Amino acid sequence: MIRVFSGLLMGLAAQAVAQEGPSFDCGKAGSTAEELICADAGLAALDRRVAGRYAAALEAAGGDADELRAYQRGWIKGRDECWKAEDPAECVRAEYLRREAELVARWMLDAPFNTAVWACGGNPANEVVTMFFDTELPSLRFERGDSVDTGVQVMAASGARYEGSFGRSLRMKGDRATYREADPEGASLECELVEER
Incomplete structure (x- = not known):
């Protein structure tokens, strides 16, 4: 009984950590931007939010999904250039906010007000x-x-x-x-x- 309860607690703890981290594996962070995201709960939450928007955009894109994927790869390369900025964390945040705005408006993910x-x-x-x-x-x-x-x-x-x-x-x-x-x-x-x- 104790083992089952302990296993349940460990599973819940792992799930909570996954919900707090970014959409990617921090053990494989390959850029300064990804390292910043892994170290900052606010940036990690923003990364998860934009990842969700991107997934919704892929679904909405249909036949244009390959073009969207290519654009996303280009956006990631641009985001990774934030190491050159005076404030890299603020640059990463700004890149994510702009990307979310682009995805929502281009693919009509929300209704316009x-x-x-x-x-x-x-x-x-x-x-x-x-x-x-x-x-x-x-x-x-x-x-x-x-x-x-x-x-x-x-x-x-x-x-x-x-x-x-x-x-x-x-x-x-x-x-x-x-x-x-x-x-x-x-x-x-x-x-x-x-x-x-």
Whole structure:
């Protein structure tokens, strides 16, 4: 009876440790970033949360899962460059928050709390749709034509500003916005809010 009870306690203790650690085996930590995550309960919890988001994104990706896996490998390589940062732990935390925001917005893992439709360049047919997500690092999904991108909120002097990939951005103030396309020219369009849902 004592052996059974002791074995049960050891099993519960091992399960509790697994729930507190990161999503990967700390015995095989291969980078400074992974070592930091293993040493910090907050970073370990963030790693588990993003691992869960990634698993959900893989399920949602269907035929695009290989592309998502490749992007995830690239993201891990970028995260592992945090050893060069002035504050490596804060860099790792920021990388995880950005990755969670990207996964949620790109794969619609949560419902958006707001959707705004913008008519840009004085042409109602030239629309940008933005969906806003309540991730820890506020995020949005840009849709313009067949193009889909994600962005995260960044500091702005006034209004709100979101930055996406390759220079894409949206700066909003009231019912007006400046949308910058992701292209070498960096063309900006003045936009007006035409619908919110």
